Every structure is written in C-alpha cells, then in structure tokens.
Amino acid sequence: MKTDVSHFDQLPDAALVPVKAFSAVMDAGDSTIWRRAKTEPDFPQPIRLGTKCTRWKVGDIRAFIAARAAA
Numbered sequence: 001m002k003t004d005v006s007h008f009d010q011l012p013d014a015a016l017v018p019v020k021a022f023s024a025v026m027d028a029g030d031s032t033i034w035r036r037a038k039t040e041p042d043f044p045q046p047i048r049l050g051t052k053c054t055r056w057k058v059g060d061i062r063a064f065i066a067a068r069a070a071a
Contacts, residue, residue, distance in 0.1 A: 008058070014058070016055035017058060026061075026065075044056050
C-alpha cells in the first residue's frame with residue numbers, strides 16, 4: 001500500500017518527510033531512494049534526527065523534481 005501524499009503540495013519547504021513519503025512522491029521503492037541518496041551527489045540528502053529517525057526536506061525534494069523536469 002502506497003503512502004498518501006495528496007497533501008504534499010500544501011507542506012512548507014521546511015517540512016520533513018520520511019522515506020515512505022519521499023518514495024511515494026518519486027514513485028520509487030524505499031531502497032531506491034536510499035541507494036540514490038548514497039550514490040548520486042545531486043539527489044536530496046537525508047537528515048538524521050536520531051538513531052532511528054531520518055527525514056528529507058520537502059524543499060529539497062521539490063527542487064530536485066523541478067531540476068529533473070527542466071532537463
């Protein structure tokens with residue numbers, strides 16, 4: 001089951017989302033998001049908030065998608 005991201009456009013750029021939301025927006029698997037974050041320098045990078053809590057900035061995700069659309 002996919003994560004509901006219908007509210008993604010209403011989130012502020014500073015909002016932080018988990019990998020499940022990021023993968024739903026990108027229509028990719030969680031492992032693909034992790035792999036790309038590790039291997040692609042221009043891919044949005046995760047922010048570690050704790051030992052078991054990692055999030056991505058909504059603004060970084062939007063900028064990445066916009067850059068891909070412009071290319």
